[in-house]
Amino acid sequence: MSTTDRRALIVDAAIDLIATQGIRALTHRALDTALDLPAGSASYYFRTKRALIEAIVDRITTRSRADFIAAQLTTAGPVDPDATARGIATWLDRLLAERRNHLIARHALILDLLSDTELHTSLARSLFSAERARELFRAMGIPDSTTAAADFIALLEGVVFDRFAGSRAKLAPGTPDSLRQLTTLLTIYFRGIGT
Structure with a gap:
C-alpha cells in the first residue's frame, strides 16, 4: 500500500x-x-493529533468540492428557482445518504475547535462554498448576494444538522419522502427570496 x-x-x-x-x-x-x-x-x-485533524478537515473539504462538481449545479443562464431547489435538494439528499460520518465528525470537530481559529474556520467552510452561493444569488438578480449567500449557507447547515441529528433524523435519506422534504423547503426559500 x-x-x-x-x-x-x-x-x-x-x-x-x-x-x-x-x-x-x-x-x-x-x-x-x-x-x-x-x-x-x-x-x-x-x-500529532493536530496534523491528523488537519488531514480530516482537508478530506472533508476535498470530498465536498468533488461532490459539488459531480452534482453539476450551474448558475449559467437564467436561474429557474424550482429546478435549482430540486438540484440542490438532490445533492443534499446524497450528502446525507453517503457522508453521514463526515457530517457527524465535522460537527463534533467544529465544537471541539472553537478556540482554534484557523482549523475552526477551515472546517466551518468545508461543506458549502460561499462563492458558489454568491454566484447563484447574483444569477438570480439578488442585490446583496453576499448576505443572501451567508443566509443560505446558514439555512443549509441547519437543514443538514436537522436531518442527521435533529428532529428529522428518522427521515431516511435516499427516499422519495426525504427528497420531497428538502425540495419543498428549498423551493419555498427560493420563491421567497426572489420576491
Missing part, C-alpha cells in the same frame, strides 16, 4: 471513529487498533 493510500485509510478511519465513538476516542493508538496496524503506524503518518 502506498503512503498516500495508507494516509487516506487512516484519515477515513479517524472520521469513522469520531462519528461512532466521539472526539475523545480519537487517538493514534485507537486508529492502529481499528485498522489492525502495528503500534505507532498512525503516529508515523500523522505525528
Whole structure:
C-alpha cells in the first residue's frame, strides 16, 4: 500500500471513529487498533493529533468540492428557482445518504475547535462554498448576494444538522419522502427570496 493510500485509510478511519465513538476516542493508538496496524503506524503518518485533524478537515473539504462538481449545479443562464431547489435538494439528499460520518465528525470537530481559529474556520467552510452561493444569488438578480449567500449557507447547515441529528433524523435519506422534504423547503426559500 502506498503512503498516500495508507494516509487516506487512516484519515477515513479517524472520521469513522469520531462519528461512532466521539472526539475523545480519537487517538493514534485507537486508529492502529481499528485498522489492525502495528503500534505507532498512525503516529508515523500523522505525528500529532493536530496534523491528523488537519488531514480530516482537508478530506472533508476535498470530498465536498468533488461532490459539488459531480452534482453539476450551474448558475449559467437564467436561474429557474424550482429546478435549482430540486438540484440542490438532490445533492443534499446524497450528502446525507453517503457522508453521514463526515457530517457527524465535522460537527463534533467544529465544537471541539472553537478556540482554534484557523482549523475552526477551515472546517466551518468545508461543506458549502460561499462563492458558489454568491454566484447563484447574483444569477438570480439578488442585490446583496453576499448576505443572501451567508443566509443560505446558514439555512443549509441547519437543514443538514436537522436531518442527521435533529428532529428529522428518522427521515431516511435516499427516499422519495426525504427528497420531497428538502425540495419543498428549498423551493419555498427560493420563491421567497426572489420576491
